[in-house]
Amino acid sequence: MPDVYRYPINDKLIKFIELSIENGINKFILFGIPKYKDDIASSAMDSNGVIQRSTKIIKETFGDKVLVITDECTDEYTSHGHCGIVRVNGSSYKVDNDESIKLHAKIALSQAKAGADVIAPSSMMDGVVGEIRRTLDENGYEDIPIMAYSSKYASSFYGPFRDAAYSKPAFGDRRGYQMDPRNKEEALREVYLDIEEGADIVMVKPAHTYLDVISEVKRNFPSYTLAAYHVSGEYSMIKAASINGWIDEKRSVLEVTTSIFRAGADIVITYYANKIMQWLKEGDVF
């Protein structure tokens, strides 16, 4: 992904956040690339893990000037690359939903302990939001909100992220827990369930290819904050076309991002965030 970087936990990370704050960006979602992987994602809940350490350092350096959201999943931390505990039986496998959500709650708790402002469970396991909410509440973190990846589709547009995070599943795929792109009704059911389980912010992902879902979710749940995630493949398409001189990067990014807001998103997560803020300062957009 040209112009997108993986930061080590050192002054490069701090510099990036400083520059972002200067641009007017003060909310960050963290994804980790761990030192080690195993089949139960131990490195995801390690108090010395990449997310826990970076969260601590960012909050110690910037305090309330920034909001740190931690993505909570296991795919970057498991040797098999799945978003939960996998039971392998010969040539078949099964994701153990109920064991997985206990694991996700432990990871979420370790992120809250490290100082995360918002926890963002992205595994799409059934009941994961409720399990995390209960665990946070029982441990004195009742004020930490949950941003749930409520309707996350099994999308081809995650490819560049998986390359960057080494999180492509070693076998199988994520269609057992992520949603079928043909299904819109299920998105509403998933959002409803996450709200019932205690989600504070719900999300549709990807964004550009699912504007209809964003709009439907907003229409059905108008009083809930809705986030939309413009994902790595959506970023890369615009980037590649503009590098080739086929489209104007600034105008197309601003048009797409505006469309996501127009569809009903209150929050847009985008790899273009810093660029957008710089472009808006230049004016001359529409």
Ligand SMILES: NCc1[nH]cc(CCC(=O)O)c1CC(=O)O
């Ligand atoms: N926890 C899964 C996860 N975390 C981030 C992304 C993709 C984000 C992007 O493409 O920008 C995904 C999706 C997946 O691999 O199934």
